[in-house]
Amino acid sequence: xxxxxxxxxxxxxxxxxxxxxxxxxxxxxxxxxxxxxxxxxxxxxxxxxxxxxxxxxxxxxxxxxxxxxxxxxxxxxxxxxxxxxxxxxxxxxxxxxxxxxxxxxxxxxxxxxxxxxxxxxxxxxxxxxxxxxxxxxxxxxxxxxxxxxxxxxxxxxxxxxxxxxxxxxxxxxxxxxxxxxxxxxxxxxxxxxxxxxxxxxxxxxxxxxxxxxxxxxxxxxxxxxxxxxxxxxxxxxxxxxxxxxxxxxxxxxxxxxxxxxxxxxxxxxxxxxxxxxxxxxxxxxxxxxxxxxxxxxxxxxxxxxxxxxxxxxxxxxxxxxxxxxxxxxxxxxxxxxxxxxxxxxxxxxxxxxxxxxxxxxxxxxxxxxxxxxxxxxxxxxxxxxxxxxxxxxxxxxxxxxxxxxxxxxxxxxxxxxxxxxxxxxxxxxxxxxxxxxxxxxxxxxxxxxxxxxxxxxxxxxxxxxxxxxxxxxxxxxx
Amino acid sequence: xxxxxxxxxxxxxxxxxxxxxxxxxxxxxxxxxxxxxxxxxxxxxxxxxxxxxxxxxxxxxxxxxxxxxxxxxxxxxxxxxxxxxxxxxxxxxxxxxxxxxxxxxxxxxxxxxxxxxxxxxxxxxxxxxxxxxxxxxxxxxxxxxxxxxxxxxxxxxxxxxxxxxxxxxxxxxxxxxxxxxxxxxxxxxxxxxxxxxxxxxxxxxxxxxxxxxxxxxxxxxxxxxxxxxxxxxxxxxxxxxxxxxxxxxxxxxxxxxxxxxxxxxxxxxxxxxxxxxxxxxxxxxxxxxxxxxxxxxxxxxxxxxxxxxxxxxxxxxxxxxx
Numbered sequence: 001x002x003x004x005x006x007x008x009x010x011x012x013x014x015x016x017x018x019x020x021x022x023x024x025x026x027x028x029x030x031x032x033x034x035x036x037x038x039x040x041x042x043x044x045x046x047x048x049x050x051x052x053x054x055x056x057x058x059x060x061x062x063x064x065x066x067x068x069x070x071x072x073x074x075x076x077x078x079x080x081x082x083x084x085x086x087x088x089x090x091x092x093x094x095x096x097x098x099x100x101x102x103x104x105x106x107x108x109x110x111x112x113x114x115x116x117x118x119x120x121x122x123x124x125x126x127x128x129x130x131x132x133x134x135x136x137x138x139x140x141x142x143x144x145x146x147x148x149x150x151x152x153x154x155x156x157x158x159x160x161x162x163x164x165x166x167x168x169x170x171x172x173x174x175x176x177x178x179x180x181x182x183x184x185x186x187x188x189x190x191x192x193x194x195x196x197x198x199x200x201x202x203x204x205x206x207x208x209x210x211x212x213x214x215x216x217x218x219x220x221x222x223x224x225x226x227x228x229x230x231x232x233x234x235x236x237x238x239x240x241x242x243x244x245x246x247x248x249x250x251x252x253x254x255x256x257x258x259x260x261x262x263x264x265x266x267x268x269x270x271x272x273x274x275x276x277x278x279x280x281x282x283x284x285x286x287x288x289x290x291x292x293x294x295x296x297x298x299x300x301x302x303x304x305x306x307x308x309x310x311x312x313x314x315x316x317x318x319x320x321x322x323x324x325x326x327x328x329x330x331x332x333x334x335x336x337x338x339x340x341x342x343x344x345x346x347x348x349x350x351x352x353x354x355x356x357x358x359x360x361x362x363x364x365x366x367x368x369x370x371x372x373x374x375x376x377x378x379x380x381x382x383x384x385x386x387x388x389x390x391x392x393x394x395x396x397x398x399x400x401x402x403x404x405x406x407x408x409x410x411x412x413x414x415x416x417x418x419x420x421x422x423x424x425x426x427x428x429x430x431x432x433x434x435x436x437x438x439x440x441x442x443x444x445x446x447x448x449x450x451x452x453x454x455x456x457x458x459x460x461x462x463x464x465x466x467x468x469x470x471x472x473x474x475x476x477x478x
Numbered sequence: 479x480x481x482x483x484x485x486x487x488x489x490x491x492x493x494x495x496x497x498x499x500x501x502x503x504x505x506x507x508x509x510x511x512x513x514x515x516x517x518x519x520x521x522x523x524x525x526x527x528x529x530x531x532x533x534x535x536x537x538x539x540x541x542x543x544x545x546x547x548x549x550x551x552x553x554x555x556x557x558x559x560x561x562x563x564x565x566x567x568x569x570x571x572x573x574x575x576x577x578x579x580x581x582x583x584x585x586x587x588x589x590x591x592x593x594x595x596x597x598x599x600x601x602x603x604x605x606x607x608x609x610x611x612x613x614x615x616x617x618x619x620x621x622x623x624x625x626x627x628x629x630x631x632x633x634x635x636x637x638x639x640x641x642x643x644x645x646x647x648x649x650x651x652x653x654x655x656x657x658x659x660x661x662x663x664x665x666x667x668x669x670x671x672x673x674x675x676x677x678x679x680x681x682x683x684x685x686x687x688x689x690x691x692x693x694x695x696x697x698x699x700x701x702x703x704x705x706x707x708x709x710x711x712x713x714x715x716x717x718x719x720x721x722x723x724x725x726x727x728x729x730x731x732x733x734x735x736x737x738x739x740x741x742x743x744x745x746x747x748x749x750x751x752x753x754x755x756x757x758x759x760x761x762x763x764x765x766x767x768x769x770x771x772x773x774x775x776x777x778x779x780x781x782x783x784x785x786x787x788x789x790x791x792x793x794x795x796x797x798x799x800x
Contacts, residue, residue: 221571277784280517283783284722285783285784286778291773291775292773292779295769295776299770407558410578413579447590449592450586463565467564467568467572
């Protein structure tokens with residue numbers, strides 16, 4: 001079986017027999033020279049306009065976000081040094097009333113034979129450095145508060161604070177009459193997580209659809225897909241950091257993903273397919289590519305976490321759920337783009353051709369489909385979708401890092417496997433299930449640093465009981 | 479730039495315990511992939527299981543070193559069984575995805591803050607080698623430039639590599655090994671001869687996983703600390719690079735591959751640092767030099783796979799894929 005070049009990894013002997021006496025490798029039929037049923041330029045134009053429409057829709061949606069995305073540098077809460085002396089230990093905090101920083105408020109700390117005071121900076125931050133760790137009495141001078149601002153009921157002032165092993169101790173004063181710290185009910189947090197999970201799942205689906213299409217058409221399990229995700233976000237960050245308008249940065253980010261997909265296929269995967277390289281070696285090549293690309297990104301981008309414009313926003317309250325506008329936007333963008341992909345796949349000639357190639361490349365080639373061209377388009381689209389997924393992932397986490405793609409690669413795999421390797425709609429369903437599952441586990445008591453474990457366990461369990469996935473077909477499992 | 483120093487350091491890297499650990503783990507991968515065709519992308523998970531099992535049994539239960547060792551091997555075998563049962567009947571790439579996922583599950587679980595008392599979360603566990611060091615037969619002194627314990631770690635690591643290398647060589651010459659190679663070449667043919675392919679694959683997975691667990695010990699004992707950050711997916715991919723560098727279906731391949739891997743890493747690092755030191759590379763800072771090496775690893779892995787899949791020592795006829 002392993003001699004078939006473009007053959008599906010699992011097509012059984014019966015299928016090979018169906019192809020007649022073809023020698024190994026000849027399944028890569030090139031019908032390019034034969035007059036194709038539909039003229040090429042026409043199809044190309046259609047493909048291009050489809051891609052253009054895709055970018056257009058994404059852009060329109062992002063532009064709707066633009067007001068929130070005016071390049072904001074988040075105020076650094078670095079305290080202005082208003083304490084008299086510098087000691088290794090400090091007591092600090094940030095004073096905020098209804099989101100507004102309170103400046104010029106005097107705070108004193110007394111204890112261990114030391115007395116120090118600080119005045120809060122314009123960002124509301126204050127810090128008093130103290131000579132030794134231990135217990136201190138911290139007093140907020142209420143007469144220095146702006147008029148109309150009061151400490152919340154039940155806030156202790158003065159209060160006693162104790163260092164617990166660390167050199168910095170922070171203490172928060174809450175403001176506002178009658179304010180009680182809000183504890184969301186179970187139902188509320190369930191709904192909130194559900195919306196967040198849907199948003200996460202759909203952004204996973206963007207990358208997963210590309211991965212699944214690539215697997216479906218070439219049989220390659222692409223470990224470098226995570227780096228395609230990272231690339232989109234990194235490009236958008238870099239370009240908007242050097243002052244390009246946000247919309248231009250988004251276009252460039254999406255295009256970079258598409259170009260990366262194109263370059264990969266043109267200079268790496270297509271030659272490898274021509275040579276008849278097996279699927280396992282190609283998988284290992286993709287691992288090498290992932291390592292190389294990840295460290296190239298690290299080389300230029302550095303190890304720090306950066307924020308895209310407008311990454312930090314206040315949640316908006318929609319009655320039953322409160323959701324961050326970025327999550328909501330991300331949800332809408334992914335839903336629209338995925339719907340568009342679905343329409344492209346189901347309604348256009350190109351989509352039909354793609355599905356045919358994914359189903360059986362040899363048969364598709366024999367019926368006049370230019371398999372290589374379809375695969376090229378799949379790589380370009382996959383790269384574009386991965387880049388979009390990466391930009392949304394950067395808002396979801398939030399933050400851009402060189403290994404952000406690696407972090408969700410396994411979630412993407414989980415989504416694809418859950419839905420059924422190689423099926424596009426399976427990847428969509430699987431990703432949404434994974435996304436919601438990941439977020440919901442935190443509601444049901446799992447600590448948030450374990451939330452990805454649940455999805456991975458589910459993936460393994462699904463392989464145990466239904467290896468073909470939710471929408472996959474039995475014959476593909478091998 | 480002192481080339482003598484650079485060269486010495488590279489030689490030192492070649493025989494370091496870490497290299498021995500890589501060699502042993504890559505030998506396990508050779509059993510998995512080179513001889514049986516199993517795609518294990520979770521060897522880092524096996525190493526983590528081995529080292530955490532040893533560290534936890536020593537620290538939490540106060541077990542002597544040999545019980546720790548036993549627990550490490552049993553844990554790794556159980557891990558292999560757990561992974562093998564759902565996936566060995568499926569296509570090769572399913573095993574790849576499940577093993578990589580399982581290794582990450584292990585890493586997440588030992589990193590979580592909710593288990594800090596048991597696993598030490600991100601800081602890991604430290605101080606578990608005292609009982610093991612009592613085995614050290616070498617009195618204090620200078621052995622080839624190493625202190626007694628340092629020499630003992632190398633002795634232990636490379637001793638294991640030699641013993642298990644010989645073991646693999648003998649196993650693969652046995653009828654059992656020939657069945658394994660048969661499975662790699664044509665599973666259906668072996669099945670039609672009445673062999674239980676599933677059982678053979680499972681045995682291979684357990685053996686190679688056991689090598690991984692021992693490699694975890696060789697890796698972690700000289701450090702006396704086990705931390706989850708060391709056992710990410712990249713460790714697995716580096717092991718694969720070692721395996722493919724040397725040649726996957728050979729006994730010497732993974733060992734020489736691990737040595738080559740570390741010698742090249744050490745040489746490139748020190749030469750780049752030297753060049754930066756004399757100001758020859760003004761566009762490069764030292765941390766970027768470190769990253770440049772891993773770009774090289776990735777590119778090397780791709781080029782190897784494309785142009786010389788049998789590695790330095792391998793035989794092209796004996797590839798687990800064609």
